[in-house]
Amino acid sequence: MPLDLSELRELLTALNQTDIAELILKSEDFELTVRRGSRSGSGQADLIGSRETLTVTPIVTPLPTPDLSRGTADTPNGAPSSQSAPPPSNDRLVEILSPMVGTFYRSPAPDEAPFVNVGDRIRSGQTVCIIEAMKLLNEIDAEVSGEIVEILVQNLQPVEYGQPLMRVNPV
Secondary structure (H helix, E strand, O other), X not given: OXXXXXXXXXXXXXXXXXXXXXXXXXXXXXXXXXXXXXXXXXXXXXXXXXXXXXXXXXXXXXXXXXXXXXXXXXXXXXXXXXXXXXXXXXXXXXXXXXXXXXXXXXXOOOOOOOOOOOOOEEOOOOEEXXXXXXXXEEEEEOOOOEEEEEEOOXXXXXXXXXXXXEEEEEO
């Protein structure tokens, strides 16, 4: 079901005039969730320059605890093969997952600094990235406070629904 920008505006305007608290719209191509009373306030898209933004609540799930006692083919002691050491408290890490299919952006504009870097302390509600979907820029806010341990996606990389974007060590 294709949904163009004018239809999305009409839908958001109509929702703003009702008592509906949450709307989930799914198709084969996308999933859109709109919640009244979110941090964005009105539940409507805000016009910023010539682009639309819509605050979307990301999906956050705890990571399973890896079994490092057995080792892998790459590393005899089971340590990750990446250049960084494993963060403390792996059993406590929380993944920030993509709530939609789209393009991942680390910063608000090409010439601006990223929203977050590895090692940054974040607070719940802080914008950590943008996912562009259907020409809408969707700010992805952290659901937990903590420290960014790993950023799993490169800037401008396409992402899938439910794909892990970042790992956070919650506080």
